[in-house]
Amino acid sequence: MPFKDECGVFGISSQEEAARQTYLGLYALQHRGQEAAGMCTREGGILHQHKAPGHVADVFSASTLDSLHGDAAIGHTRYSSNGSFASHEAQPFMVYGRFGPLALCHNGNIINTELLRNKLLEDGHTFNSMSDSEVILALINTSKANNLEDAVEDALRQIIGAFSLLILSDKHLIAVKDPHGLRPLSVAKLGESSMLGEPSIVFASESCAFDLLGAEYMRELEAGEMLIQSSDGLHSRFPNKRCPAKPCVFEHVYFARPDSYVFMRNVMATRRAMGRQLAIQHPVDADVVIPVPDSGVHAALGYAEQSGIRFEFGMIRNHYVGRTFIEPKQSIRSFGVKVKLNPVKDLLHGRRVVLIDDSIVRGTTSKKIVGMVRDVGAKEVHVRISSPPTTHPCFYGIDTPTVEHLIASSKSTEEIRQFIGADSLDYINLEGLYTAMQDKGGCGFCYACFNGNYPIPRT
Ligand code: AMP
Ligand code: SF4
Secondary structure (H helix, E strand, C coil): CCCCECCEEEEECCECCHHHHHHHHHHHCHHHCCCEEEEEEEECCEEEEEEEECCHHHHCCHHHHHHCCCCEEEEEEECECCCCCCHHHCCCEEEEECCEEEEEEEEEEECCHHHHHHHHHHCCCCCCCCCHHHHHHHHHHHCCCCCHHHHHHHHHHHCCEEEEEEEEECCCEEEEECCCCCCCCEEEEEEEEEECCEEEEEEECCCHHHHHHCCEEEEECCCCCEEEEECCEEEEECCCCCCCCCCECHHHHHHCCCCCEECCEEHHHHHHHHHHHHHHHCCCCCCEEEECCCCCHHHHHHHHHHHCCEECCCEEECCCCCCHHHCCCHHHHHHHHHHHEEECHHHHCCCEEEEEECCCCCCHHHHHHHHHHHHCCCCEEEEEECCCCCCCCCCCCCCCCCHHHCHHHHCCHHHHHHHHCCCEEEECCHHHHHHHCCCHHHCCCECHHHHCCCCCCCC
């Protein structure tokens, strides 16, 4: 089974301290993947690499960073949806081929990998992993084109799916977005620490990585864009036919950091707008608005703002526990909720509580949280969700379970309410989400996990 990767990618050029800057960038993108981290740096025509399972701070020591010489780098934080993560799946991937050394890291999911891999295997190619990234590198190196840019274009015309890629060669740093622009990738410049008088170009999945470096945000890459940084400066190519952009709305609902700009919008602001829409659509008589931290915080602020009901941090999160979903085994996941969240009895006892979260996937988290809030004596528990029911799985790199494990694919809202044990349960509807995203008509984003309208036909 191919791996689906919802990950963080970071790249930088013309920067004396490329490894240390990449380390900072990956640190800021840690929330996008906690299973493994890695980077490749470029020193002259040579690439150096270090990658391992674990968090960024554990994977890189000061001496490791000192050994990663060079003035350009790409890096990656990773989680996969396939529980059997192995260390050789960590990214970036590096090969020596027709175009010299080449490293690549990837956020997304290529849906025709199996077909492409089988074709390459028939032609005698060998692979070290099941990763999409290795297939893309193989396509580049087996292209008949006689320069790297054309060979990358060749590869991009064959792969189908959601991808934001960074490719580092001995002369280029190339950033790529898939034709629908499903996964985020932005570009910034870092003027002050420039070499040779030229600003560094920085790429990252989310703008929070630029903030940490003091880089100046320029823009989100366009859907289908291939943005090339070389000694000739920056230039763009569009290898595939242009099609309407369908960026992933779930980045705004849940995945991205609230301080980031993703798809040119501030995540905190869109989450707050979702909360306001939720309060308009589903008001309730209650004493206190409580977020499920951290995912429900900004929607809860919006809900409180719109409803006039007081906001309180009625559940405290232990920040030293990873996101429940990122732990691969069901037994750990359920346990994680208890380890992660603790209700504050003094704020909840005897109160009518509106509990706000961003989504219900399997329903196990909400069920446990409602139970915990009741255990400390809440009088009523009303659950409000700032996205519509998750009825369809994602094939574009967000880790969602198969359809039979998505509680909303087979149960009505009333049945889910009974399952989680709430006094009432309501979700924002699609129109409310369109309004919050300022997406009139709902054509500007992918909403497939909520409505089943997949922008890329299944192969
Ligand atoms: P559950 O309903 O128990 O499967 O979990 C739902 C919770 O997981 C929600 O509170 C979300 O904040 C969070 N969540 C939703 N989708 C994802 C995802 N793809 N990866 C990690 N966490 C997620
Ligand atoms: Fe994002 Fe959902 Fe579309 Fe996947 S299906 S890309 S999670 S909006």
